[in-house]
Amino acid sequence: MFSPEGPSLRELAVQALSSVERGYDLLAPKFDHTPFRTPAAVLDAVGSALRRVGPFDAGLDLCCGTGAGVGVLERVCRERVTGVDFSAGMLDIARERAQGRQGPRVSWVRADARALPFAPAFDLVVSFGAFGHFLPRELPGLFAQVRSVLRPGGCFAFPLVAPPRPASPGYWTLLGFDTVMRVRNALWRPEFVMYYRAFRLGDVRRELAAAGFGVELQPLPEFGRRPDGSPRVRLVIARLPEQAPAPRCLSRAGSSADRR
Known part of the structure; x- marks a missing residue:
């Protein structure tokens, strides 16, 4: 699962017993040699789809990590690109790897x-x-x-992989991982929140609509379809109207306590 340049089992254990922020600070130098980095095929497919949706002037990569998504934005934005993450270690690696690249101005926050x-x-x-x-x-x-940083008519876009079927090995692998993380967080502090099965399309569409977005789902044809005909990977495109109304759920919009 990991290349020889990736983290050792001991390093992963130390990271998993840290907070999310501290864990990613520790993982940052080897992150791009793990399966946690978004595959190049997904990045390329999203970039191709966004070129058809654009043009865009300014782009933001939310939770940018070591900057893989910033590379997508550099291909579809004309003026400037920003990567934001709460891990200083990940941002250090992102800055280092972006040096000397041509394209729009890039900043890191x-x-x-x-x-x-x-x-x-x-x-x-x-x-x-x-x-x-x-x-x-x-x-x-x-x-x-996200809505607060977008101009009227702006887009929020992200890929979403179809969940594995209950009878598949992938389903039980993800279920097992989530179960282990819940037990870990019940017994150990600080928490490390990472649940692969918690981000569900129905919930996502409902909350995006409540925040004032119109939601469109675009299949990414590069990944084909499942036996039932549904796409294996979709691009969620949430767009604000040109004159964005106030969201319907401001009372619910507060964030929870910091997990750091």
């Missing part, structure tokens, strides 16, 4: 996605593989934050 320090200055927000770090009750606040 350390901040919590649940309290973004930006004005509504972006046309596009993307995120890759980060939503397992947010509990379902945090989605209203998270989506309200």
